[in-house]
Amino acid sequence: MNDESQTYQSKEIPYEEPDAVERAINVFKQLPGIGDRTARRIVYWLISTSGEQIDEFAEAFRLLKxxxxxxxxxxxxxxxxxxxxxxxxxxxxxxxxxxxxxxxxSAIEMTRIYNGVYHILGGVLDALKGIGPEQLHIDELIQRASSDEVKEIILALDPSNEGEITARHISKLLEPVQVKLTVLAQGISAGSTLEFTDPKTLTNAIKNRRPI
Known part of the structure; x- marks a missing residue:
């Protein structure tokens, strides 16, 4: 092999994707569970699809906002x-x-057995992520629970360490309030989420909820 061939094989050829492609990839990578490969797959699929479909995506995002x-x-x-x-x-x-x-x-509504109202905390307590009580809608929950109209509070949090810590924190704050406090029955796998729990399992967990 001559020197020219060796030089050619060892030479690095720089490649840069168009700025618009790179920007789109970086945007999709911000979504939960979307890594670099998946983001690239989505972007190149969008590039290859029709302009009408891209317009539909853009319109859906606009309406969300x-x-x-x-x-x-x-x-x-x-x-x-x-x-x-x-x-x-x-x-x-x-x-x-x-x-x-x-x-x-959405997960609980799919069971079609719950007819009460909801309170969304906006997350769970997580010291590693810097999420404390002040970042969640816990004060608003205590205020709602203090109403004479409210008789029961169901803590339907994911069976994770963070979910259990959050449930204990809320239950302690609710001790002075005359309200029944319950949690979902066991049956949802530890470490799983309500979002991915099948409706039958979630139905049983709600029906068989137990007092704290």
């Missing part, structure tokens, strides 16, 4: 404030189900 509100009572996502659950006269307002995130509401 313009129409979605946060309910001032329960902190769920909605198109109105208060949300359709909090404003419903057919809901049992004496029972409040406490969850970490809005997506947990």
């Amino acid at each position: 313009e129409q979605i509100k946060i309910c001032s009572l329960c902190f769920n996502v909605s198109i109105s404030d208060p949300c359709n659950i909090c404003s419903s006269t057919e809901r049992d307002h004496s029972t409040i189900c406490v969850v970490a995130e809005p997506r947990d509401v």
Whole structure:
């Protein structure tokens, strides 16, 4: 092999993706569970698809920004404030189900057995991530629980260390309040989430909830 071939093989050829592609990849990488490979796959799929489909995506994101509100009572996502659950006269307002995130509401609603209202904390206590009580909607929950109308608080948090710590913190704050406090029955696997729990298991956990 001559010197010219050796020089050619060892030479690094720089490659830079177009700025628009790199920017789109970095945007998708900000989404939960999306790494570099998945982000690139999404971006190159978008590039290869029709302009109409890209416009549909853009319109969906625009509507999310313009129409979605946060309910001032329960902190769920909605198109109105208060949300359709909090404003419903057919809901049992004496029972409040406490969850970490809005997506947990969707999981419980899919069971079609719960007819109370909700309170979204906005996360769980996590010292490693710097999430303390002041970052969550815990004070608002205590205020709601103190109403004479409220008879039961269901703590429906993920069975994780952070979820259990949050549940204990809330239960301690609710000790002076005359309200029934319950947690979901065992059955949801430790480390799993309400979001990915099948409706049958979640139904049983709600039906067989137990007092703290």
